[in-house]
Amino acid sequence: MSCSTVRGILYNYISAYVDDELADTDRAAVEKHFEICAHCANERYEIEQMKNTLHYEFAYSSPYGLKEDIKDKIAESAEPSEEVILEEKSQFSWRWLNYIIPPFATAVAAVLIVLAFLPQYQLSVMMEEEIVSAHVRSLIEDNLTHINSSDTHQIKPWFSGKVDFAANAKDLSKSGFDLKGGRLDYINKQSAASVVYQIRDHVINLFIFPTTEDDMIDVKTFQNRGFNIVKWTNQGLEYCVISDLNLTELEHFAQLYRNQMPLPQSKLY
Amino acid sequence: MNKNLLIEQFESKMLSHMDSAYNLARWITGHDQDAEDVVQEAYIRAFRGFEKYTDINSLSWLLTIVRNTSYNWIKSKHDYKHLIEFDESVHSSSDEPSFIIERNQGLRQEKILTSSGNKDLLRNALKDMPLIFREVVVLHEIEGLSYKEIADIVGIPVGTVMSRLSRGRRRLQKTLSSRMNRRTRGEL
Structure with missing residues (x-):
């Protein structure tokens, strides 16, 4: 394998090597190339170094209390909303409004x-x-x-x-x-x-x-x-x-x- | 399904992914508070769709929702500079993330960038990188997802994941070394 193949723009073998996403034959070919090319071997080292830094040091952890907030929100969204409850309560005393509001509301909505x-x-x-x-x-x-x-x-x-x-x-x-x-x-x-x-x-x-x-x-x-x-x-x-x-x-x-x-x-x- | 049972199942299956969800939202939006809001909203959306989607890779599914929610969030704030490629040399802010807790540190290995100054440069380089590369680098390098999982989350072919990742790495290396040089010369 040549340097230009190994560092291809469409398929970068060094990147795929570091990610362990190469087939065995390609892997062996790339390893052979590393033995004769210090430049590519060094690039591999740099990518690995960066990969480790990113993985072990750059992960944000969720802030304290987020889990409880999410649980509250989920419980909330599983409950019927307040409007629905109010509507149910008011159904008896205001029943006559049910006949007037829908046509009126439809007209307003259309406008x-x-x-x-x-x-x-x-x-x-x-x-x-x-x-x-x-x-x-x-x-x-x-x-x-x-x-x-x-x-x-x-x-x-x-x-x-x-x-x-x-x-x-x-x-x-x-x-x-x-x-x-x-x-x-x-x-x-x-x-x-x-x-x-x-x-x-x-x-x-x-x-x-x-x-x-x-x-x-x-x-x-x-x-x-x-x-x-x-x-x-x-x-x-x-x-x-x-x-x-x-x-x-x-x-x-x-x-x-x-x-x-x-x-x-x-x-x- | 019984409501409480549903909540219980959802929480036991999905809440374990909360750190990954927050990390992705944090790297996409760039802000602590925005990331918290996005994650909360994403969880509510996931809960609403939970009954229909029980048999899939729950992490990929949640991260897909987190990614969509983050993009909508950016759009609703008209924060287009995040979505558009821009010149790295122009945009070089130095504000530090307010807290990074080293979640993956338990498994730490030896080969890491040793100087803390260089780490800050690398962190800023990643922060300033265009979103299409940044999200792939974050999902692969920090979250450790496979090319295939990333392809599903981002909605692109596996080959594109591969090329974005290697181009993203090259950009990071370039930005890092040019900023290291500038710092040596006293410009940063």
Whole structure:
């Protein structure tokens, strides 16, 4: 085994050796390498040393009293809540209210729901408009990319330092989507990264910017002024793909891109 | 099921994992009080789902809930700097965790970083590392979980656990040695 194999970027044999996760043959090969390479042997020693320090010295113990607090909370959540008890008590004397409150409460709830979602709806419409405008602007101003490259390893570092999140460019050329480059844009009052792809004559802008919305595994699609838009959110970032490409292929693009990134895991509770 | 019996079963099965739960929440949120709140909330969630999930690895299951709860906690505080990669050289705070009790110390071996100053540097390096690497390092090195268990908790393939772990280690080594150099030159 050579040093470059042993210290592979995708598979680091020294790391796996220290963790005892290697098959016997690989283990023997790595041990042989340690005998002839002081550099790798030293790296192994450093990793082991760090591993021991982390394991034996860096564990936080839960504070005194936490266990009792948890027990109290669990007992509490297993009991019916106070409101339920009050409701049961008041059932006799206030029974007539039961006939009046439900329709009234339903009406109030309906109004509140409309009021709560209206701003959000308007916001998403405004954002959609902004995305379309940014896309059109990128096409007419001869301003499609600030960095021209089909190399994902050039584009990602180009963005770092310009935006405060990791903007991933992915190589999807096998499926016909050629990477053209990257561009900085401004959407929703903040800096956005745009990764530009092209298939046949169709330009695709993939906008990435921070969002406070929860992860949305299902993609949303809509059309605006003849453009198709596909969007989703993942780990605090909103992804918005726009193009004049037909929706089926655009969804395929989104699917390919998403398949190369970790999806938010399903919640167990 | 009888309510008291359910509580009893839950407590006997899950409370033994409380130190691991707290440790993970503490390393993700970075604060004592936040970690306590997260752990309490996670236990209540676990209790609500307990009847449905009795036959699985209870530690992995609890830590999955703790991790999700910690992430929601960070999001609800809009504390995005935790979720986003950032430059280590810019962000180098020196505040110390208020208490670290050496839980695993009973089994202590010889090979550990000897100088306490270096340990502090390493602790801060881990604290400042981006969350995607930090959580894997914490789960593997401190909690001693296998690649497979971590893959289940974080929701990524085993190969990704492996590469994040080795990249995380490399980052830690780099940060540690650069900070040791800076300290030697009197900058830290």
